[in-house]
Amino acid sequence: MRTRNGRTRRKARYRRRLRSRIILSFVIFGFGLTTLIATTAVYLRNRVEDQVISAALTKNNNVFAEGFYRNPDAIGVPFEKIQGRQFSTSKLDRVPEAWRDLTNGVHEITERDPLTRKERVYRLAVRKDPQYWFFLAYDIAEERESQERLNRALIGSVGIFTLLSALIGWWSAARVMSPVSELARRLRASGDSTEPEQLSAHFPEDEVGQLASALDDYAERLTEVVQRDREFNADVSHELRTPLAVIKGAVELLLSRPGIDEKTQARLLRIQRAEAQCTDLISALLLLSRNERGHGATDVQRVAEQLLDAHRTQLGGKPLVLRTEGGTGLVVDAPEAAVNVALGNLIGNAVKYTTQGEVVVRLLDNAVEVVDSGPGLSAEDAARLFERGYRGTHAEHSLGGGIGLSIVRRLCRLYGWEVRVVPGEEKGVVATLTFSAGGG
Structure with missing residues (x-):
């Protein structure tokens, strides 16, 4: 039952993951698309604006220079947003310091007014002739402000469209996953019959x-x-x-x-x-x-003594002592056959691989330990001991198909017991069979 519930939880988790992936896909798609559109719009606007302003400034600066040559007495060309100035090459000290090293073309200048401490942003068209330098400045403060407004509006639109994509994704995921959820529900319900x-x-x-x-x-x-x-x-x-x-x-x-x-x-x-x-x-x-799961009231000590008596008759002169330790009273709620098979495999392995010394079955409050003085347990054996068909490194030519401990593991899963086989402190192996609370 625990395994089936675990699979159910995994299916629900995977279903949520699929639904989340659908919603996330819509969110990413909406965010990416709107971001791309907004970025493209800003890029194209800035590029077109730069080209238009630069072309206009260059053209007007040339007109300004030609007008000056026709009428040298003109002081300048003042407009609301455009200001033109010319300087003789003999009086370059009058040229503003920020303009002196500029090359021919259009440049963007940012200055701070010493009185108001406000920044002034303008485009400056430069034409340097052998006798005169011509400058045409265009105030782009309003363009900068409108550009910032556009950027804020585009950022807001990205957020709105991303949220809209999330809502559409959630709705679509619910529609898409509804049949899958119904299929999973019916599949879980059919598992009980x-x-x-x-x-x-x-x-x-x-x-x-x-x-x-x-x-x-x-x-x-x-x-x-x-x-x-x-x-x-x-x-x-x-x-x-x-x-x-x-x-x-x-x-x-x-x-x-x-x-x-x-x-x-x-x-x-x-x-x-x-x-x-x-x-x-x-x-x-x-x-x-x-x-x-069968039921019963099995006396573990009696089963252990019967198993040891059976193995004593099969020692064949092997110098091996088989004995039990611990008190009585350990009763397991399971058929005697199940306890006999589980404990018998542990004792049988201990007797089989111990050539001399002793095998002790130690009865604890809610467990049984089988301790032997055999050759011990390798790291590979400890990792693979309960695999079906695996025979330990000390099996050599002994009989057996390597399924005894796998049966023990299956019995433990059925009855909620635990089995553990570890190397002894000095030598040998310690196999522990722990029964569930209440003796099985």
Whole structure:
């Protein structure tokens, strides 16, 4: 359930991201377009204005110079915004200092009035002849003010159009994402039933309808796979339980006969333990395949002692001590088969890879530790130990397919337990199986 809720939250987050991306795209498009238009308008206005003013000043300055040559007694050409002045090259000291070094052409001059402390901005057309210098000044203060007004208006228009683009983007995103949101809602609702609802019937033949049809097809194929898997697990469980029941009955019958020698009795007991182990494993795998949590009141200490007794008979002369530590009273709300498989894999690995020393099963308040004195754990083993099919570096030619710990991990996910395998303080490995609050 936690995983499905996690996927639901991720889908909602991705849906919000898509909606945000649509709105952001409209905002960026609106801002970029209006900014481009405003920048282009300002650039063209300034360029045309400069060309017009420069051409007018140059033309009028030439007219002013030609008029002076025709009538040298003229003092100047005063206008409301244009002022013309000429200076003889013999009296260049009268030329304003800011004008003296200017070349022929049109220049923009900014001066501050010493009395009013106000800035004066004007364009100055310069014509320097061998005998006379001609200057024609054009006051552009009004043009500068109108340009600033235009800039403020364009900036305001950029903000308004960007806001308008955001509103259009929000509206468009709501319209675009509405079918997707409806599809996600129906998909979540159909996940609670064993027979998923047909989604494509609720959507038109557009992109969302095609997606709904593809999801219907995928759900149908997935349902078939799950159904076949459940049927297979049920069939296997049923078919295996029958011969195991026969083996169990035959062993019990043989053990009840008097006069059995010790060697035969030991072999029969070994067969009996193998049968019990297979039965527990089948029960645990059936629970995993159904994703169902079984219930029970399993005494962990009793299970641990039974597992250690079973392994003692299989040591074959290996100098290894198997013992338990800790108090009693740890009871887990789970079938004994599940606890047997989970704890049995941890103990079995410890016994398999420890050549000498001891394997200690330590019972804690809400957990079990399996501590061995084996060769330890490499960094690669610690990272990949619970991968299905992975066999540790110390496995060598030992039997096993590397799926025992992966089954333990799946059982822990099903029952809310935790399993951890780390290197020991000095040597060996410490495997910890922690049960959920309340003993499972």
